[in-house]
Amino acid sequence: MMKILSAAIVLSLGLGVAAPVLAGSGHGHGAMPMAEQKAQMSDGEIKKLDAAGGRVTIKHGPLHSLGMGAMTMTFHAEGAMLKDRKPGDKVRFMAEDRDGKLTVTMMEAAQ
Template sequence: MQYLQIIVILTTLIIGIPLTSIAGNSDANEVQTTPADETALPMVAGEIRKVDPATGKITIKHDEIPNFGMPAMTMLFKAGDPAMLEQFKAGDKVKFAVDKVDGALTIVSLELAE
């Protein structure tokens, strides 16, 4: 059994699959995607706290991000499109999708919430 755990951990490190997707407790609604499959990413509700054009990043207080098993919190994300930095401002209520791009959590889709 210990060898199986080691194999799972090594496989995870090599191919980058989150352990939650391998574990038996994973939610059937969980979505694991790649940047090329942006349409399958879950849209997450949030509120922009800060837009920083100098660094190309946006701070968002957000709900749970299911594709990363991340609880609700406030955090900094890289903007996938520089236009996001001009179109949105602190206080905007948004829906957004996040994926890992070049090793960084990146907003790949951002829109005003209805």
């Protein structure tokens, strides 16, 4: 019985040390090739644009990075990113939650 208890304690301690180490690792995504990063981009169509106000409304497919389904919504975006865009443009983009504001971090014309 003592051997089983000792083994359980050692196993618990080992898992307790390994879990934070694994959680803190980048899981290899830092070296992900650009093609794989683009696979995470979402397709969308610009519906409304306010470059001066830094807002863009996009009808988009699923946003896997945010756990959201397809819908139309307004995002924050830097005016420079919106400079050559107009309503009706088809785009591929990435967005993230920055301090509670959904923000477009990358946008390119859809091919």
